Amino acid sequence: xxxxxxLNERDIPRAWYNxxxxxxxxxxxxxxxxTGEPITPDMLSQIFPMNIIExxxxxxxxxxxxxxxxxxxxxxxxxxxxxxxxxxxxxxxPAKIYYKNEGVSPPGSHKPNTAVAQVYYNKIxxxxxxxxxxxxxxxxxxxxxxxxxxxxxxxxxxxxxSYNQKPYRKIMMETWGGKCVPSPSPDTNTxxxxxxxxxxxxxxxxxxxxxxxxxxxxxxxxxxxxxSVLNHVMxxxxxxxxxxxxxxxxxxxxxxxxIGCAGGxxxxxxxxxxxIRDKIYGKNIxxxxxxxxxxxxxxxxxxxxxxxDTAKMTPLLPMHSIGHGFVPAPIHAGGLRYHGMxxxxxxxxxxxxxxxxxxxxxxxxxxxxxxxRTEGFIPAPETTHAIACVIEEAKRAKEEGKxxxxxxxxxxxxxxxxxxxDAFLSGMLGxxxxxxxxxxxxxxxxxxxxxxx
Amino acid sequence: xxxxxxLNERDIPRAWYNxxxxxxxxxxxxxxxxTGEPITPDMLSQIFPMNIIExxxxxxxxxxxxxxxxxxxxxxxxxxxxxxxxxxxxxxxPAKIYYKNEGVSPPGSHKPNTAVAQVYYNKIxxxxxxxxxxxxxxxxxxxxxxxxxxxxxxxxxxxxxSYNQKPYRKIMMETWGGKCVPSPSPDTNTxxxxxxxxxxxxxxxxxxxxxxxxxxxxxxxxxxxxxSVLNHVMxxxxxxxxxxxxxxxxxxxxxxxxIGCAGGxxxxxxxxxxxIRDKIYGKNIxxxxxxxxxxxxxxxxxxxxxxxDTAKMTPLLPMHSIGHGFVPAPIHAGGLRYHGMxxxxxxxxxxxxxxxxxxxxxxxxxxxxxxxRTEGFIPAPETTHAIACVIEEAKRAKEEGKxxxxxxxxxxxxxxxxxxxDAFLSGMLGxxxxxxxxxxxxxxxxxxxxxxx
Numbered sequence: 001x002x003x004x005x006x007l008n009e010r011d012i013p014r015a016w017y018n019x020x021x022x023x024x025x026x027x028x029x030x031x032x033x034x035t036g037e038p039i040t041p042d043m044l045s046q047i048f049p050m051n052i053i054e055x056x057x058x059x060x061x062x063x064x065x066x067x068x069x070x071x072x073x074x075x076x077x078x079x080x081x082x083x084x085x086x087x088x089x090x091x092x093x094p095a096k097i098y099y100k101n102e103g104v105s106p107p108g109s110h111k112p113n114t115a116v117a118q119v120y121y122n123k124i125x126x127x128x129x130x131x132x133x134x135x136x137x138x139x140x141x142x143x144x145x146x147x148x149x150x151x152x153x154x155x156x157x158x159x160x161x162s163y164n165q166k167p168y169r170k171i172m173m174e175t176w177g178g179k180c181v182p183s184p185s186p187d188t189n190t191x192x193x194x195x196x197x198x199x200x201x202x203x204x205x206x207x208x209x210x211x212x213x214x215x216x217x218x219x220x221x222x223x224x225x226x227x228s229v230l231n232h233v234m235x236x237x238x239x240x241x242x243x244x245x246x247x248x249x250x251x252x253x254x255x256x257x258x259i260g261c262a263g264g265x266x267x268x269x270x271x272x273x274x275x276i277r278d279k280i281y282g283k284n285i286x287x288x289x290x291x292x293x294x295x296x297x298x299x300x301x302x303x304x305x306x307x308x309d310t311a312k313m314t315p316l317l318p319m320h321s322i323g324h325g326f327v328p329a330p331i332h333a334g335g336l337r338y339h340g341m342x343x344x345x346x347x348x349x350x351x352x353x354x355x356x357x358x359x360x361x362x363x364x365x366x367x368x369x370x371x372x373r374t375e376g377f378i379p380a381p382e383t384t385h386a387i388a389c390v391i392e393e394a395k396r397a398k399e400e401g402k403x404x405x406x407x408x409x410x411x412x413x414x415x416x417x418x419x420x421x422d423a424f425l426s427g428m429l430g431x432x433x434x435x436x437x438x439x440x441x442x443x444x445x446x447x448x449x450x451x452x453x
Numbered sequence: 454x455x456x457x458x459x460l461n462e463r464d465i466p467r468a469w470y471n472x473x474x475x476x477x478x479x480x481x482x483x484x485x486x487x488t489g490e491p492i493t494p495d496m497l498s499q500i501f502p503m504n505i506i507e508x509x510x511x512x513x514x515x516x517x518x519x520x521x522x523x524x525x526x527x528x529x530x531x532x533x534x535x536x537x538x539x540x541x542x543x544x545x546x547p548a549k550i551y552y553k554n555e556g557v558s559p560p561g562s563h564k565p566n567t568a569v570a571q572v573y574y575n576k577i578x579x580x581x582x583x584x585x586x587x588x589x590x591x592x593x594x595x596x597x598x599x600x601x602x603x604x605x606x607x608x609x610x611x612x613x614x615s616y617n618q619k620p621y622r623k624i625m626m627e628t629w630g631g632k633c634v635p636s637p638s639p640d641t642n643t644x645x646x647x648x649x650x651x652x653x654x655x656x657x658x659x660x661x662x663x664x665x666x667x668x669x670x671x672x673x674x675x676x677x678x679x680x681s682v683l684n685h686v687m688x689x690x691x692x693x694x695x696x697x698x699x700x701x702x703x704x705x706x707x708x709x710x711x712i713g714c715a716g717g718x719x720x721x722x723x724x725x726x727x728x729i730r731d732k733i734y735g736k737n738i739x740x741x742x743x744x745x746x747x748x749x750x751x752x753x754x755x756x757x758x759x760x761x762d763t764a765k766m767t768p769l770l771p772m773h774s775i776g777h778g779f780v781p782a783p784i785h786a787g788g789l790r791y792h793g794m795x796x797x798x799x800x801x802x803x804x805x806x807x808x809x810x811x812x813x814x815x816x817x818x819x820x821x822x823x824x825x826r827t828e829g830f831i832p833a834p835e836t837t838h839a840i841a842c843v844i845e846e847a848k849r850a851k852e853e854g855k856x857x858x859x860x861x862x863x864x865x866x867x868x869x870x871x872x873x874x875d876a877f878l879s880g881m882l883g884x885x886x887x888x889x890x891x892x893x894x895x896x897x898x899x900x901x902x903x904x905x906x
Contacts, residue, residue, distance in 0.1 A: 002462055003462060003524075003527040003528065004462060004527065006459050006461065009455055009456060009457060071456075074456040074457065075456065075829045075830075076829070104557060106825075106829035106830045106831065108868070145829060148826055149539075149829070167872075168621075168868070168871040168872070171871040171872065171874055171875040171878075172868075172871055174875070174878055175822065175825050175826075175831055175871070175874050175878070176825060176826060177826065369628065372559075372628050372629060373601055373628075373629060375528070376529070376559035376598060376602070377528075377559045378559065378625070378628055415621070415625075415868045415869060416868060416871075418621040418624040418628070418869075419620075419621070421624055421628050422624040422627070425624075425627055425628070
């Protein structure tokens with residue numbers, strides 16, 4: 001009875017899996033909001049290097065991982081696949097629960113999987129400095145870690161509510177040499193607009209993205225880097241699922257259910273895409289994305305063309321969205337407060353290949369505490385959304401008296417989020433459910449754009 | 454070129470190594486301070502269960518690890534042995550540097566190795582509740598984690614200066630269900646004495662130990678648990694070195710130098726004892742304990758009989774000590790501020806089997822930042838003392854143009870200690886060196902006790 005299924009370094013995946021190769025109809029293209037026409041690669045070249053733009057559009061099924069990236073991934077990868085015997089026993093479920101522990105990376109989450117790749121591609125393209133935004137701070141930390149490894153400068157615009165809630169994140173970024181400011185900041189035109197009206201503006205991922213992009217396009221040798229949503233980010237994260245597949249195979253297992261939490265979609269994509277490929281080719285398998293009721297992008301948002309940021313500086317992306325003007329409730333899962341969703345993940349929902357569920361903040365923290373007390377490791381608030389869904393599925397297995405194998409992405413640890421646990425244990429947290437009317441209001445002005453097909 | 458040398462779960466050590474079997478002269482016994490006579494097991498039975506008291510005095514070379522303990526250790530063990538290629542490259546050293554990553558445990562340090570063992574032995578002895586003290590909070594967290602796994606209650610007395618410096622530690626303990634109060638507290642007679650004179654008294658490990666012991670001896674079904682210093686703690690930590698030995702052997706390596714930081718001595722002992730055994734039997738190997746100049750127990754403290762606590766509630770232990778009345782400077786390595794040292798580690802220094810070095814706070818944080826920026830993982834302030842010593846040895850290898858293999862214990866991560874890094878990066882930290890005259894003053898009243906032989 002193995003607790004942790006390890007993979008040797010020589011078995012680390014050598015190529016990323018690109019699900020675009022297996023979609024039955026192509027992904028609708030990003031659109032130029034002014035013309036309604038598909039954007040061209042050169043329109044993106046101000047913010048991304050060309051090698052990343054090529055990956056964004058690629059339909060090659062397998063894309064080789066350069067050795068320079070493998071070398072950095074090996075700092076913490078392959079990550080352990082763990083069997084949650086303690087949680088299973090507590091629930092009295094016949095289900096087998098496996099979790100892929102992405103919390104073992106230096107910044108503590110799955111985010112560096114794409115950070116090291118993006119920084120490498122920027123470096124070989126001549127980029128000297130990167131900008132980005134961060135919500136909970138996981139992405140900013142991961143990019144700071146990666147920039148330090150390859151010797152690039154970094155400036156992170158961090159959503160102010162999270163900057164104040166999670167002061168350790170900024171220190172972590174600075175320990176690796178990155179610079180971090182609260183957003184909206186006075187450092188950009190976009191930020192200044194909000195900042196001057198209210199220096200304590202709580203901020204949003206949408207605003208922070210706008211600031212980071214503005215900085216990138218107006219600064220020398222500077223590009224922008226995004227930690228989720230885009231196709232190349234989903235691609236880089238597939239090492240998670242590819243490793244898990246090998247690890248499960250080594251103990252003669254295959255999952256009946258695959259679960260990940262979803263904010264912009266990257267950790268969910270990383271674990272699930274290799275299994276969705278099997279589903280496309282006929283395998284019977286349930287794939288579930290788990291999100292907060294306060295930001296129910298997949299469960300309630302329409303499939304529309306929307307901007308990726310608040311200031312409408314980005315192209316229009318085809319996605320499930322609750323509108324770029326969304327200002328999230330102050331839930332503690334900062335990484336799940338994004339108004340949109342990865343276009344690929346959005347299309348997979350439309351194509352019926354995945355399903356989505358939403359959980360309240362109290363449900364998810366209860367699940368997180370139960371996990372910590374049965375399995376030991378304290379999960380990030382984002383990760384607790386996946387755990388809540390796992391518990392639901394494991395209880396269902398018990399009711400139905402059915403054996404099944406559940407695989408989840410344990411996307412990160414919650415050590416830096418301990419004040420959120422304190423708030424929960426002290427009874428200070430509330431539930432938030434975004435009302436349908438509010439969503440209708442938020443997406444109303446998007447009717448003028450084309451419908452993605 | 455492997456970055457991480459893994460060990461399979463089936464290769465986890467099944468017995469602890471007891472160095473008492475290989476000492477050339479027996480360890481001097483603990484003494485009753487009133488009579489000057491060796492204490493008897495029943496005098497300890499108020500605070501420890503008998504199975505632990507037996508381990509404390511055992512001279513059996515190998516002691517089997519019960520399956521129930523193995524099951525819990527497998528939550529995070531075996532831990533990875535990592536090659537510090539990034540640090541080596543930065544230093545331009547011919548030395549090979551390996552670090553044993555004990556930061557992967559749920560509480561983030563080596564401490565749960567003994568916590569799960571002690572809680573297990575207490576549980577099978579009928580103990581329902583444990584008390585303990587904690588400095589930096591690593592031990593309190595580890596014991597809370599372990600008590601939760603076996604269903605015991607816990608109360609932790611945390612040195613107030615650390616309680617205030619590291620608020621996340623208390624939340625971590627509570628997340629696993631433990632109770633944590635700042636010490637000196639009003640909850641015990643010992644604590645009350647200090648607390649009523651000064652409710653903001655910074656506390657010390659010595660005072661906190663006294664509080665925890667008083668609570669244990671005056672409460673029903675309650676015992677006390679100590680996270681370092683004692684023989685059984687050193688014993689439980691030897692899984693670290695036993696694993697490292699196997700991991701190095703798997704790549705045909707054997708260390709020339711073994712390094713660990715030392716507060717009470719447990720992580721140093723855990724890594725080094727199996728190698729010291731080889732040294733006793735003729736192997737040429739250098740073993741170095743690294744400590745702060747602000748608490749130079751091994752480098753400056755005399756080898757004497759001293760109390761383990763401030764209130765003189767414990768037996769007299771034969772150890773290197775700077776006196777139980779020592780009030781440490783507010784350095785950030787809370788786990789290294791203890792006035793005494795493990796009797797076994799102390800004797801190994803007397804026997805010439807190990808050496809000791811001291812480093813200032815600024816030297817160690819510089820080493821910590823360098824490690825984080827070359828290897829990715831952010832070390833605990835305690836661990837940075839070992840890193841400072843590794844860097845010194847690696848630089849010496851470069852000067853001498855000699856290849857050598859250095860093995861260090863990376864005793865824990867510094868995620869919860871990020872404010873200490875912030876203070877360092879902002880230039881707010883100072884150096885502290887304990888003056889010789891102060892040590893002479895602190896140990897003066899110990900002259901009346903026998904000399905350990």
